[in-house]
Amino acid sequence: MAGRALSRRRAEGAVAAIERQEWLDTPSYRIEHVLGFGLNLLGGRAEQVRNALHGTRLGEPLHPVLNNIPLGAWGAAIVLDSVELLQGRPVRSGQTARACVGVGIVGGLAASLTGLADWQYTHDRPRRSGLVHGLLNVCALGLFTSSWRSRRPGRQRRGQLASGVGYLMVLASGHLGGTLVHRHQIGVDHSDHGLEPPRFVAVLPDRDLPEGVPTHVQAGGVGVILLRHEGQVVAVGEHCPHLGAPMVDGWLYENTLVCPWHGSRFDVGTGAVVAGPAVAPLPCYQTRLRDGQIELRRRTPDEELAHRGAAAQGQRRGAAPEQTGAGLAR
């Protein structure tokens, strides 16, 4: 018990030490610039590539999903290697272990690209630990590639050693990755669904809402942004789901509300993400006008589904999604 507490303290101390290394910021920003330059070379396709790397279409971050491939495949190779070592002689599973290492390398490359895409939007402490997390993964990838090449008859041991060291690096990097999610909330949905009003509550006199200007109001226990757009009044969450930017500082662009921090764009009628890095939609609320007051409430699951369906249909037709139900019922 005392030993476990000690190792936990050491692990936390190591993470804290990494996060204090301000000198890591210089190479970090250089890498970010190179990355941005590379993506800009793709021209009109850059947004599609970005969306694919973040998992915007998927509706959840792609990086943690892909991470499971190298973790599982390399873990299986380690188990097979351990069986062979325990038996003390080469076994037929040697080629299976090599195949597992190969699958892990392919998955690791894909996970690295998605991780890099997510990491470029972090700052300060999470950016530093994210950089070390990435470097450890790159080293592990190199060791497993060397292991894959070495795993030929008569040279198995060298490959197994490289895999063993590589897996230790993957575990250390996994600890940093966990810290990024749990402590720094990277890759989690930052929109606030906690105290959304289940029944209509009045939030603002209709005459006080200007056209096209995001306006912050309080609805029950939750902050909401009201927007009058093309004769409709829409109500969306106050925080960007990506990293929690105040959407009241956002602006309208082609039927979307743009996040002021990293430029994610959300459909104003449905909250769906049109362009990342956000992957989760912006919460949308049902609105109506009563006695000159704008009222709103959270949507029921059926209303939510209806809106998502309308958005998907609109996107399939290549048109802007309809805003049925999102607008103000007069």
Ligand code: FES
């Ligand atoms: S906070 Fe990053 S896109 Fe909004």
